[in-house]
Amino acid sequence: MKSFTESDLLKSLPKQFFASLVDKVGKVMADGHDVINLGQGNPDQPTPPHIVEALQKAAANPKYHKYSPFRGYSFLKEAVATFYEREYGVTLDPEKEVAILFGGKAGLVEIPQCLLNPGDVVLVPDPGYPDYWSGVALARAEMAMMPLLAENGFLPDYEGLKEEVVRKAKLMFLNYPNNPTGATATEAFFADTVSFAAKHNICVVHDFAYGAIGFDGQKPISFLQVEGAKEVGIEIYTFSKTYNMAGWRIGFAVGNESVIAAINLLQDHLYVSLFGAIQEAAAVALLESQQCVHELVALYESRRNTFIHALREIGWNVTAPAGSFFAWLPVPTGWTSEQFADVLLERAHVVVAPGIGFGAHGEGYVRVGLLTSEERLQEAAARIAALHIF
Ligand SMILES: Cc1ncc(COP(=O)(O)O)c(C=O)c1O
Numbered sequence: 001m002k003s004f005t006e007s008d009l010l011k012s013l014p015k016q017f018f019a020s021l022v023d024k025v026g027k028v029m030a031d032g033h034d035v036i037n038l039g040q041g042n043p044d045q046p047t048p049p050h051i052v053e054a055l056q057k058a059a060a061n062p063k064y065h066k067y068s069p070f071r072g073y074s075f076l077k078e079a080v081a082t083f084y085e086r087e088y089g090v091t092l093d094p095e096k097e098v099a100i101l102f103g104g105k106a107g108l109v110e111i112p113q114c115l116l117n118p119g120d121v122v123l124v125p126d127p128g129y130p131d132y133w134s135g136v137a138l139a140r141a142e143m144a145m146m147p148l149l150a151e152n153g154f155l156p157d158y159e160g161l162k163e164e165v166v167r168k169a170k171l172m173f174l175n176y177p178n179n180p181t182g183a184t185a186t187e188a189f190f191a192d193t194v195s196f197a198a199k200h201n202i203c204v205v206h207d208f209a210y211g212a213i214g215f216d217g218q219k220p221i222s223f224l225q226v227e228g229a230k231e232v233g234i235e236i237y238t239f240s241k242t243y244n245m246a247g248w249r250i251g252f253a254v255g256n257e258s259v260i261a262a263i264n265l266l267q268d269h270l271y272v273s274l275f276g277a278i279q280e281a282a283a284v285a286l287l288e289s290q291q292c293v294h295e296l297v298a299l300y301e302s303r304r305n306t307f308i309h310a311l312r313e314i315g316w317n318v319t320a321p322a323g324s325f326f327a328w329l330p331v332p333t334g335w336t337s338e339q340f341a342d343v344l345l346e347r348a349h350v351v352v353a354p355g356i357g358f359g360a361h362g363e364g365y366v367r368v369g370l371l372t373s374e375e376r377l378q379e380a381a382a383r384i385a386a387l388h389i390f
Helices: 017-030 049-059 074-088 104-115 131-138 163-168 187-200 257-270 276-287 291-313 337-348 374-385
Strands: 098-101 121-126 142-147 169-175 203-207 233-238 251-255 326-330 365-369
Touching: 017 337, 049 276, 074 098, 074 251, 074 276, 098 104, 098 257, 104 131, 104 169, 104 203, 104 233, 104 251, 104 257, 121 131, 121 163, 131 142, 163 169, 169 187, 187 203, 233 257, 251 257, 291 326, 291 374, 337 365, 337 374
Parallel strands: 121 142, 121 169, 169 203, 203 233
Antiparallel strands: 098 251, 233 251, 326 365
16 A cells, blocks of 8 residues: 655654553553553543533534534633633633633644744743643744743743743743642732733743642632733633543633634634534533532542652652642652653553653653542552552
């Protein structure tokens, strides 16, 4: 069979670091071992029943068997506005300041293509969610890394960025609660971000994927809560984590009107909007009781407490995450993150994600997802203890 070569654009895409991890895990599982996989970010709980029921009912509605309106149903955009007002006190114009997305990932990858020309510079958190890199590559733009260091609470230090980089930057990605570090942002940091972005003409994209997941009674703040934020950027929200709807592929972007217009324009060319029944069920998720969200956060917090406690008991000096469902754990001295993750996989059959997969400043850490039961998390800690590394 004839083999067609990939375009230069596809060839320029970043290599998927975690693909090799999946292969390694597959081999250990094929050998019949009981693997505890803490390496991924796939929520383990089902979608709350009232949302599933709303989808089941809506799926029977012939109206939704036709094409949806290109930019999504107004009822969903209005539900988004109601949700932001209720949760964050942020007022949004549903038609001008809300864009419906096929999941947060789609929006994050689209934005560089919406706003950048080849060679433009994007400020990207390091460590960070690797899909930011994909969007930058597809736009043929350049990345400039913003180190997230423990001593700064894993917030970027704008003062420390090189002047020439800042001058060229047109876009910046931020993400709090943060994947992979579990750090949360402060209002003061977001206020600094607004001033910095306004001064240098940078569009801020705040990825609020873990917006619902804050611990110790601290609700994570929305970037749009901060004065002037809408002037300089947008926020991306997803149903994947708040409502365990990762398989449904739905999210939205909110904020700056010109950026929302650009996203809508690109999407007019790429897709027709999502299945209407999914949009209806998503509106139900936003508008009805949030008890399921409170219960989910309590579940993650309890897992966090159990796991962090178990690791400290075995002598691993770890910091508890303030939000997200990840724990960011320092690798013992003398190991790279990949070597350490390999040993945990091969000798304890516990999968963790090596920090280097999230960027150069991820070296020295591994990421654990709190996405299994407390019993399994304790079992993972016990297996690690048995290696006598700590
Ligand atoms: C930081 C971050 N942003 C965005 C996403 C994308 O979520 P989705 O595409 O399911 O909305 C994820 C998912 O893992 C994530 O960790």
